[in-house]
Amino acid sequence: MSSWGWGSxxxxxxxxxxxxxxxxxxxxxxxxxxxxxxxxxLQNQIDEQDAIARKNVTTNKGV
Structure with a gap:
């Protein structure tokens, strides 16, 4: 029992x-x-998708 001690x-x-x-x-x-x-x-992905969307809006293309 001495191996246990109060400290442990x-x-x-x-x-x-x-x-x-x-x-x-x-x-x-x-x-x-x-x-x-x-x-x-994620911000880079948002920026890329935003650029694609803006490009498609200006050329009136559906994706």
């Missing part, structure tokens, strides 16, 4: 809890970068 019962996860906020911040930064790339890609 009440404070055994101190090292893991210390890194949790840092890991959460890194995870959020990664997610933020991915969302920014996704937003840029």
């Amino acid at each position: 019962v009440f404070g055994g996860r101190v090292a893991k809890s210390k890194d949790a906020p840092k890991n959460a911040i890194l995870n959020l930064r990664c997610t933020l970068e991915m969302r920014a790339k996704q937003e840029k890609h």
Whole structure:
């Protein structure tokens, strides 16, 4: 029973809890970068489709 000790019962996860906020911040930064790339890609698609629509409107063509 001495291998368990009170430290492992009440404070055994101190090292893991210390890194949790840092890991959460890194995870959020990664997610933020991915969302920014996704937003840029979607905006490019919107611009392309808008240009196609404007071109078709001016030439009175149906797609």
